[in-house]
Amino acid sequence: MKTKNIFELDPERLATTDEHGNRVYLYPEDVKGIWQQRRKIFYWFLILLYLILPWFYINGKPALMIDIVKHEFTLLGYTLYGVQPILFFLLVASGLFFIAFMTSLFGRIWCGWACPQTVFIQSIFMKVEALIEGKARQRRELDKAPWSFNKIFRRSLKWFVFTIISLHIAHTLVGYFVGPRELLKITMSSPTENWGVFVATMIMTTIFLLDFGWFREQFCIIACPYGRMQSVVMDENSLVIAYDVKRGEPRRGSEGVQRSDEGDCINCYNCVKVCPTGIDIRRGTQLECIACTQCIDACDDIMTKLKKPTGLISYKSENELKGKPRKVITARSGVYVAISIALVSLFIFFFNASTKLSLVFLRSQNPYQVIEAGQTVVNHFTLKISHQGAEKFKVSFKVQDPELDKQIEIVTPVKPTVVDMPEKKFVIFFKFDPKILVHGTRKAVIDVIDLETKQIITSKEVVLVGPTN
Numbered sequence: 001m002k003t004k005n006i007f008e009l010d011p012e013r014l015a016t017t018d019e020h021g022n023r024v025y026l027y028p029e030d031v032k033g034i035w036q037q038r039r040k041i042f043y044w045f046l047i048l049l050y051l052i053l054p055w056f057y058i059n060g061k062p063a064l065m066i067d068i069v070k071h072e073f074t075l076l077g078y079t080l081y082g083v084q085p086i087l088f089f090l091l092v093a094s095g096l097f098f099i100a101f102m103t104s105l106f107g108r109i110w111c112g113w114a115c116p117q118t119v120f121i122q123s124i125f126m127k128v129e130a131l132i133e134g135k136a137r138q139r140r141e142l143d144k145a146p147w148s149f150n151k152i153f154r155r156s157l158k159w160f161v162f163t164i165i166s167l168h169i170a171h172t173l174v175g176y177f178v179g180p181r182e183l184l185k186i187t188m189s190s191p192t193e194n195w196g197v198f199v200a201t202m203i204m205t206t207i208f209l210l211d212f213g214w215f216r217e218q219f220c221i222i223a224c225p226y227g228r229m230q231s232v233v234m235d236e237n238s239l240v241i242a243y244d245v246k247r248g249e250p251r252r253g254s255e256g257v258q259r260s261d262e263g264d265c266i267n268c269y270n271c272v273k274v275c276p277t278g279i280d281i282r283r284g285t286q287l288e289c290i291a292c293t294q295c296i297d298a299c300d301d302i303m304t305k306l307k308k309p310t311g312l313i314s315y316k317s318e319n320e321l322k323g324k325p326r327k328v329i330t331a332r333s334g335v336y337v338a339i340s341i342a343l344v345s346l347f348i349f350f351f352n353a354s355t356k357l358s359l360v361f362l363r364s365q366n367p368y369q370v371i372e373a374g375q376t377v378v379n380h381f382t383l384k385i386s387h388q389g390a391e392k393f394k395v396s397f398k399v400q401d402p403e404l405d406k407q408i409e410i411v412t413p414v415k416p417t418v419v420d421m422p423e424k425k426f427v428i429f430f431k432f433d434p435k436i437l438v439h440g441t442r443k444a445v446i447d448v449i450d451l452e453t454k455q456i457i458t459s460k461e462v463v464l465v466g467p468t469n
């Protein structure tokens with residue numbers, strides 16, 4: 001009786017579940033090749049960037065820091081102050097549409113080349129696992145073996161190292177929000193002094209540990225929203241990792257029996273053995289494929305040994321596989337990039353607008369006082385000045401209308417007024433002769449003048465009130 005190859009997947013269910021719906025653990029085999037070399041270099045570039053960036057100072061500031069409490073965003077020595085949630089939202093949304101644009105051109109390039117999940121698992125966690133538990137076959141055997149000293153020792157060591165790595169990744173992430181100096185201080189002090197940060201770091205560590213160490217491809221297959229979105233974003237012109245059916249089929253029999261009419265696929269299952277999500281790419285583009293390119297290298301290696309051209313599995317669009325030309329920019333990708341640019345433009349517009357001074361006059365509970373035997377009326381306000389740029393201003397206030405300016409005295413507690421924070425509040429009084437009022441009110445436009453440049457920075461109308469007679 002012929003036995004079924006263990007790498008022949010059941011067409012009815014996921015490779016990572018058995019007939020009872022239980023998880024089947026994967027043991028992807030190691031693969032070498034040009035794509036793995038490229039990925040390795042790029043992955044380590046990303047990892048080093050991630051680890052170094054929060055510790056690297058430019059102009060005395062961390063290279064990248066997001067201070068949520070102060071609404072500050074620092075990048076390469078330049079700080080955007082008072083970045084409101086709407087601005088963050090615009091940046092993130094623009095990034096998402098840019099990823100959608102890249103996906104429409106290059107398929108799941110994000111998953112295979114830049115997703116932290118893939119980068120950390122493939123570059124660090126799987127390497128540590130292979131170092132401690134051995135190659136794919138040894139790992140599979142260790143899993144099946146009964147508990148022994150050897151198994152307990154290797155498993156404990158693996159999870160110990162995984163925990164140290166996860167702690168490091170989580171602390172680095174915290175560094176992006178609190179800054180390196182604060183992070184060092186927090187790390188050196190007792191957890192009781194920073195409960196919030198401590199708990200957040202421990203939660204992140206647990207998530208990284210379980211996800212990168214155990215959940216792995218399940219996240220990509222079951223939980224990742226981007227994976228679900230790709231079918232909407234991609235079309236027949238998007239590049240995907242694809243098996244050339246015309247060239248490969250009919251494939252050799254799964255037991256290695258040669259056939260006279262066979263194509264180039266010798267049915268060695270190497271492409272399946274190396275796949276981190278356990279799929280057989282010869283069944284066409286699948287949701288589970290994270291475009292990691294491992295099957296390309298595995299198959300190219302076989303083709304090279306057979307002295308056949310490489311590329312039986314390669315980056316190709318559906319159109320190219322059908323022999324049609326590939327359109328690089330399509331209407332769909334054009335829309336994504338246009339939305340992304342529009343969102344960045346909105347960000348720049350709102351940010352520029354928000355770096356100007358904005359004034360709000362908040363009237364006090366007692367709208368006016370009459371003093372000096374009815375000769376003078378006083379209006380009392382709290383003035384809120386917001387600005388979101390890095391500049392500091394020394395300002396004075398003036399009524400715009402020259403005639404009215406002679407009749408209204410503006411009194412501030414300190415002169416000149418210094419605006420050196422994203423938001424500042426102080427009291428301001430307007431003293432005037434009640435004769436300027438018309439039916440008890442008078443509008444006046446107040447100019448804010450920069451004392452250094454003598455220029456008007458901004459203006460705001462205020463309504464003065466007093467007795468109606």
Ligand code: SF4
Nearest residue numbers: 275289290292293295
């Ligand atoms: S099919 Fe190929 S590219 Fe897709 S996940 Fe598997 S090995 Fe990676």
Ligand code: SF4
Nearest residue numbers: 265266268269271299
């Ligand atoms: S690695 Fe290439 S030759 Fe081997 S089964 Fe996969 S597609 Fe066929």
